[in-house]
Amino acid sequence: MSRRKIIAGNWKMNQTPSQALELVETLKPLVADADVDVVYCVPAVDIVPVVEAVKGTNVKVGAENMYIEEKGAYTGEIAPAMLVDAGVSYVIIGHSERRDYFKEDDAFLNKKVLKAFEHGLTPILCCGESLEQRESGVTLDWIRLQIKSDLQGVSADQAASMVIAYEPIWAIGTGRTATSDQAEEVCAAIRQTIAEIYDQDTADKIRIQYGGSMKAANCKELLAKPNIDGGLIGGASLTEEFASIVNYNK
Numbered sequence: 001m002s003r004r005k006i007i008a009g010n011w012k013m014n015q016t017p018s019q020a021l022e023l024v025e026t027l028k029p030l031v032a033d034a035d036v037d038v039v040y041c042v043p044a045v046d047i048v049p050v051v052e053a054v055k056g057t058n059v060k061v062g063a064e065n066m067y068i069e070e071k072g073a074y075t076g077e078i079a080p081a082m083l084v085d086a087g088v089s090y091v092i093i094g095h096s097e098r099r100d101y102f103k104e105d106d107a108f109l110n111k112k113v114l115k116a117f118e119h120g121l122t123p124i125l126c127c128g129e130s131l132e133q134r135e136s137g138v139t140l141d142w143i144r145l146q147i148k149s150d151l152q153g154v155s156a157d158q159a160a161s162m163v164i165a166y167e168p169i170w171a172i173g174t175g176r177t178a179t180s181d182q183a184e185e186v187c188a189a190i191r192q193t194i195a196e197i198y199d200q201d202t203a204d205k206i207r208i209q210y211g212g213s214m215k216a217a218n219c220k221e222l223l224a225k226p227n228i229d230g231g232l233i234g235g236a237s238l239t240e241e242f243a244s245i246v247n248y249n250k
């Protein structure tokens with residue numbers, strides 16, 4: 001089954017609104033002819049200006065986080081309905097930085113995934129193992145556990161429409177990248193897990209990205225793998241290099 005590739009930038013805590021607009025304008029002509037889905041996942045304050053700036057283009061906007069409640073006394077949090085009203089289509093859930101620094105566990109992330117679907121947002125659900133886990137040989141068990149826990153109560157149709165990003169923690173912000181064979185092994189195991197939870201049709205439809213220092217120099221090899229349907233791009237999404245990744249097949 002052929003799945004359309006999806007390349008998403010994860011800007012993390014970078015780009016003030018004016019810097020965001022500058023970056024979007026620089027990238028606009030460079031990504032305009034992409035034959036992949038292009039998403040910019042941006043900090044909360046950048047959402048409104050970036051949505052405005054990409055109107056009428058092929059680029060969709062994602063949030064980097066959201067809260068699990070509808071509204072109310074949750075100082076500092078952002079409700080899913082706020083994202084939808086602002087024009088957001090995707091939301092990153094469970095990035096390892098949120099799991100680690102903000103102690104977001106799988107039960108909480110499961111609530112976020114369900115809430116995103118309730119509002120018509122497409123989750124980009126992140127999973128990944130630490131270096132210790134990889135070295136002790138529990139990577140695949142750990143990833144299966146994350147996926148199964150985070151997808152409790154998600155229907156087959158919902159799962160088929162979402163994106164999972166495999167991001168080995170040891171490759172995030174370190175400049176180290178998983179080899180394409182290591183990435184493919186885990187992405188194939190994620191697809192197998194989806195087939196076990198749901199069915200083969202759902203597993204064939206879901207899109208699985210690799211994230212963790214994907215850059216122009218290594219994206220071609222990673223994206224050539226049968227179970228890697230795109231990339232969640234960190235540092236390289238903040239420069240023109242992002243466009244080279246988007247246009248990897250040209």
Ligand code: 3PY
Pocket residue numbers: 010095167171172173211212213214232233234235
């Ligand atoms: C990275 O590449 O550093 C990421 O964390 C992408 O989400």
